[in-house]
Amino acid sequence: MNNHYKFVNTPLPYAYEAMEPYIDKKTMFLHHDKHLQNYIDNLNNTLNKYPEFQCWTLEQLIINVPYLPKEIQTNIKNNGGGVFNHQFYFSNLANPAPLQPNGILDQSIKNKFGSYLSFQNQFKTAALSVFGSGYAWLVVNAAGQLCIITTQNQDTPLEMNLFPILNIDVWEHAYYLKHYNLRADYIDDWFHIINWDQVNQNYMRYFPCVF
Ligand code: MN
Numbered sequence: 001m002n003n004h005y006k007f008v009n010t011p012l013p014y015a016y017e018a019m020e021p022y023i024d025k026k027t028m029f030l031h032h033d034k035h036l037q038n039y040i041d042n043l044n045n046t047l048n049k050y051p052e053f054q055c056w057t058l059e060q061l062i063i064n065v066p067y068l069p070k071e072i073q074t075n076i077k078n079n080g081g082g083v084f085n086h087q088f089y090f091s092n093l094a095n096p097a098p099l100q101p102n103g104i105l106d107q108s109i110k111n112k113f114g115s116y117l118s119f120q121n122q123f124k125t126a127a128l129s130v131f132g133s134g135y136a137w138l139v140v141n142a143a144g145q146l147c148i149i150t151t152q153n154q155d156t157p158l159e160m161n162l163f164p165i166l167n168i169d170v171w172e173h174a175y176y177l178k179h180y181n182l183r184a185d186y187i188d189d190w191f192h193i194i195n196w197d198q199v200n201q202n203y204m205r206y207f208p209c210v211f
Helices: 026-048 058-063 069-090 103-113 116-129 181-193 196-204
Strands: 132-140 146-152 163-169
Touching: 026 069, 058 069, 058 181, 058 196, 069 163, 103 116, 103 132, 116 132, 116 181, 146 163
Parallel strands: none
Antiparallel strands: 132 146, 132 163
């Protein structure tokens, strides 16, 4: 997958209906093919007139927003973030999924949060606390510690110098067709389809020299 202009919406690595009954087919289709596509199109359109930034990776663009020309900062922040956050969200889903974290991440979650159940409760509370649109995340902070954070709109952990491990999209478009206004039900359903194998790999990428 090319990670620079011209950005391409790669197909989901599973069928639109693969997350049934937790996330419905129509939501997955609209979310990937319409919402994510829109962020990709807007990002490409913004970079179209700026060839000097067309070789930059998505992460470089996001982290360096303050150093971009003023007139494209907001577009790159919103649409670059929208692409990153959605690609990350879709990449960490599987059905059937491992029921709990595994590998080195399992131990780190237990060390930090006490138990998987305690992590789950804290993550759900965070995801419910997002006012309006945004995400809840499991990240590694600058001190190497696992943390749960929330972000607004299409902000990402990258510009906060946090290393992302897992996210849930709590924009209403992620759940409204099936769960209506019941974000808590969507979060409960989402816990069934976390691809913990992939999330453990995300975590291991934080330790490239150790493992
Ligand atoms: Mn979304």
